[in-house]
Amino acid sequence: MNPTTIIPSVQSLLTKLGENIKLARLRRKLSADQVAERANVSRRTLYSIEKGSAGVAIGNYAMVLFVLGLEKDLLKMAEDDNLGRKLQDNNLLVRERAPKK
Numbered sequence: 001m002n003p004t005t006i007i008p009s010v011q012s013l014l015t016k017l018g019e020n021i022k023l024a025r026l027r028r029k030l031s032a033d034q035v036a037e038r039a040n041v042s043r044r045t046l047y048s049i050e051k052g053s054a055g056v057a058i059g060n061y062a063m064v065l066f067v068l069g070l071e072k073d074l075l076k077m078a079e080d081d082n083l084g085r086k087l088q089d090n091n092l093l094v095r096e097r098a099p100k101k
Contacts, residue, residue: 006054017061018052024068025050039063 006014025035036046041060048056049064065071 011052011054014052014054016052018050021061021064021068021070022050024070028068030068035064035067038067 025032032043032046032050036043039046039060040063041049045056045060046064049061062071062074065073
């Protein structure tokens, strides 16, 4: 298996995500073994998630978030795409004026 090459700013975000997942687990007073079993992942995979590994499938992240009751947080990703809207608006051409009422 080839290690995933990732830029430092993205790795920093993944590391923070992993820390947040670990804190959520600890706040719920769940052991790593409990979460791993309920998420149907190995203990090692959970450890990798909590470290923010880029090599872990997003489905495994999603299952761990589900076990913690945080799966809806996935919907917040890319929810407000300001850059995309600006790019789209720049490509909209006004060909004629709207009729006056």
